[in-house]
Amino acid sequence: MTNSIICNIPDLSYLNIESESEIHYQLSPESLIQQSLELNQAQLNDTGALVVNTGRFTGRSPKDKFIVNDMLTNASVHWNDFNIPIEAKYFDSLYTKITKHLKDKQIWVRDASVCAGQKNKVNVRVINDTPWANLFCFNMFIRPKEEELTDFKPEWTIIQAPSFKADPETDDTRSENFSIINFSKKIILIGGTAYTGEMKKGMFTVLNFTLPFEKKILSMHCSANMGEDGTTALFFGLSGTGKTTLSADPDRKLIGDDEHGWSDENIFNFEGGCYAKCIDLSKEKEPQIFNAIRSGALVENTVFVKDSDEINFASKEITENTRVSYPLDYISNAIEPSIGNNPKNIFFLTCDAYGVLPPISRLSARQAMYHFLSGYTAKIAGTEAGITEPVSTFSTCFGAPFLPLHPVTYAEMLGEKIEKNKVKVWLINTGWTGGAYGTGERIKLTYTRSMIKAVLENKLDNINFYPHPIFKTEIPEACPEVPAILLNPINTWKDKVAYTEKAQSLAAKFIANFVKYQSVGYDDLSKDGPVV
Structure with a gap:
């Protein structure tokens, strides 16, 4: 263990994960950045942000996302091209394979939560096989206080192992990469893809099922901000329409840039950070996002200006879907906790x-x-x-x-x-x-x-x-x-x-x-x- 916040590494035997290598628990962003550099998995840009290449996948793969079809989901899930069923036996087999695969690997473990405020909070434990993916989780999920970790009990678990690849012939997947949600066991399995957004959107999918289905709370793909007078505004839109840009208003308080719940009492953010598009980013057009790209931020799939460590935000050389994740408090006028009025x-x-x-x-x-x-x-x-x-x-x-x-x-x-x-x-x-x-x-x-x-x-x-x-x-x-x-x-x-x-x-x-x-x-x- 290296530079953990607390000394006690959680017992992972209940997950059948007993790593023979090192387990890194709740590392600080500084430690995760240093490890990513030492492992030659990342570079620093001129403002100190960590820059990584997610490899083959630079975005989500919707056709490779599955939901376990069982007694809980069979009649409640709207099965279609996005909600693709997979039998429980294939999930169980993949789970055994992926945990065995991790046995001799270094793993990074992070305890966090989703849903701002105590009333609807859901504890999440994330297990990664790279330090920079764990940094993404630090940025994007809600960070618990140190005293909350003493008796932390995760309700959901995400296991993300890009180094593990499925066998479509025996695992009933479409290809080597996959993301599978098991609502009964409350586990998300991700393999074969290093695109970090699969973790974020996996938990979003979970909340889109549990909040309306179990708590009668509307879950929403939107950003939200609030004026000094307490009036809240919501911004719905698909990628590239301006959710993050338009909600990051210096004259209003930011609640969140992407995922929210709407209860009878209020609006609350699901996340603890922002995941903004970087393509054609400039300080003049989007100053708050531009200034958030500093130490602790994780920038994905950008390239540098030739012979420099300055990011070329105009380049689509790797992908148009260039991204940056950073904690919500990198936006100076963000609300803490991330809750607003109706x-x-x-x-x-x-x-x-x-x-x-x-x-x-x-x-x-x-x-x-x-x-x-x-x-x-x-x-x-x-x-x-x-x-x-x-x-x-x-x-x-x-x-x-x-x-x-x-x-x-x-x-x-x-x-x-x-x-x-x-x-x-x-x-x-x-x-x-x-x-x-x-x-x-x-x-x-x-x-x-x-x-x-x-x-x-x-x-x-x-x-x-x-x-x-x-x-x-x-x-x-x-x-x-x-x-x-x-x-x-x-x-x-x-x-x-x-x-x-x-x-x-x-x-x-x-x-x-x-x-x-x-x-x-x-x-x-x-x-x-x-x-x-």
Whole structure:
């Protein structure tokens, strides 16, 4: 054991883990950084952050994520392309293999928790086979006080061993890498991939099952912040739409940047840190994230400027999904503990690469449920092989890969909370205007921030709104610090006919996607979507 916070290494025999090598328990970030460097697994950049390459996998692998199909999950999990069943016997076999594999390896053990506050806290024990993965867990999970470790009892366990590879022929996996959640045994097994986000999203998936199913708490893929007056705002959106960027507002207190629960009493963060995208990061555009890249932060899959230790944030040489994890308190105005009041405003963020959605529009409660179930954004040309024009993406509840229950469960809970708390809901397009990607231009971040600021400061309360002719969302006639021409997207297109055709085309995609919800009694809600 090296530089542990406390002396007593937990007894891991209950997990059948009896390492013949060294067990490192609850190491400090400084020790984990030093070990990563000594093992030649990482480098330091010019600001002292640890920079690693996660290898073959630079993102999650949704097709290799499984849930054990047993008496607890068989009838409750919504089995689909993201919730893939695996028999308990294969989990048990892999568990035996992976624990045997770790027997002669150094392992790093960390006790932590998820869910801010005492009422909903879930204790988690993580076992890694690299020190930098354990640093990620230090950053991203909630860090217990030293006295809390004396009688720490984990409710969930994550075993992450990238050095272990499955045999698809005997283990019933799709490939050598896998992530398996066993809700009955409360264990997550991860092997064959070093991408740290699999641990974070594994626990998120767990909470998306246990909180709504067992505690009637809405779990959400969103960021959250709170004003000095105590008013809370939520930001829903898929990766790349601006959740982290827009919630990191120096004039508001950050609750969290990605995962939250909404109980009857409050909003609470699941995590103890932030996991921000780094691509094209700059101090001018995102100063809080940029300044968080310092000693203790873990940067993934970036490259250096030639002949230097300065990170080239513009480079996509390894991946576009470059990331940094850092503790929440690296953001100077973060709330501790990460808890906020019930929200007054909700923002649905979409990066519309077709350039047809308004940069800001107001939604009714029913429209909010429609757009929540739709979860729309668009991929742009060049981000993936074969994509030459914008491609629409619909990820229900803005987080389909992490939702074990049927999406309607989450949508109904959201609708009830919006009505009960009289929450205002807004659709924010952080994508293109004046034309689709390649013709138009990206909506300036300064304008998006001005629109959100206007909402939060109640400056749109006395502004007239009018409905979009196709999407039916309500557009403000004016907004402080935003050019009026920008508010209605048709005004920014030179060819108005082309705009209408493109808008109708996107509307048709919304309608086609929503057909699947008609079979579960949501025929009527489709009336609150766009018309063609």
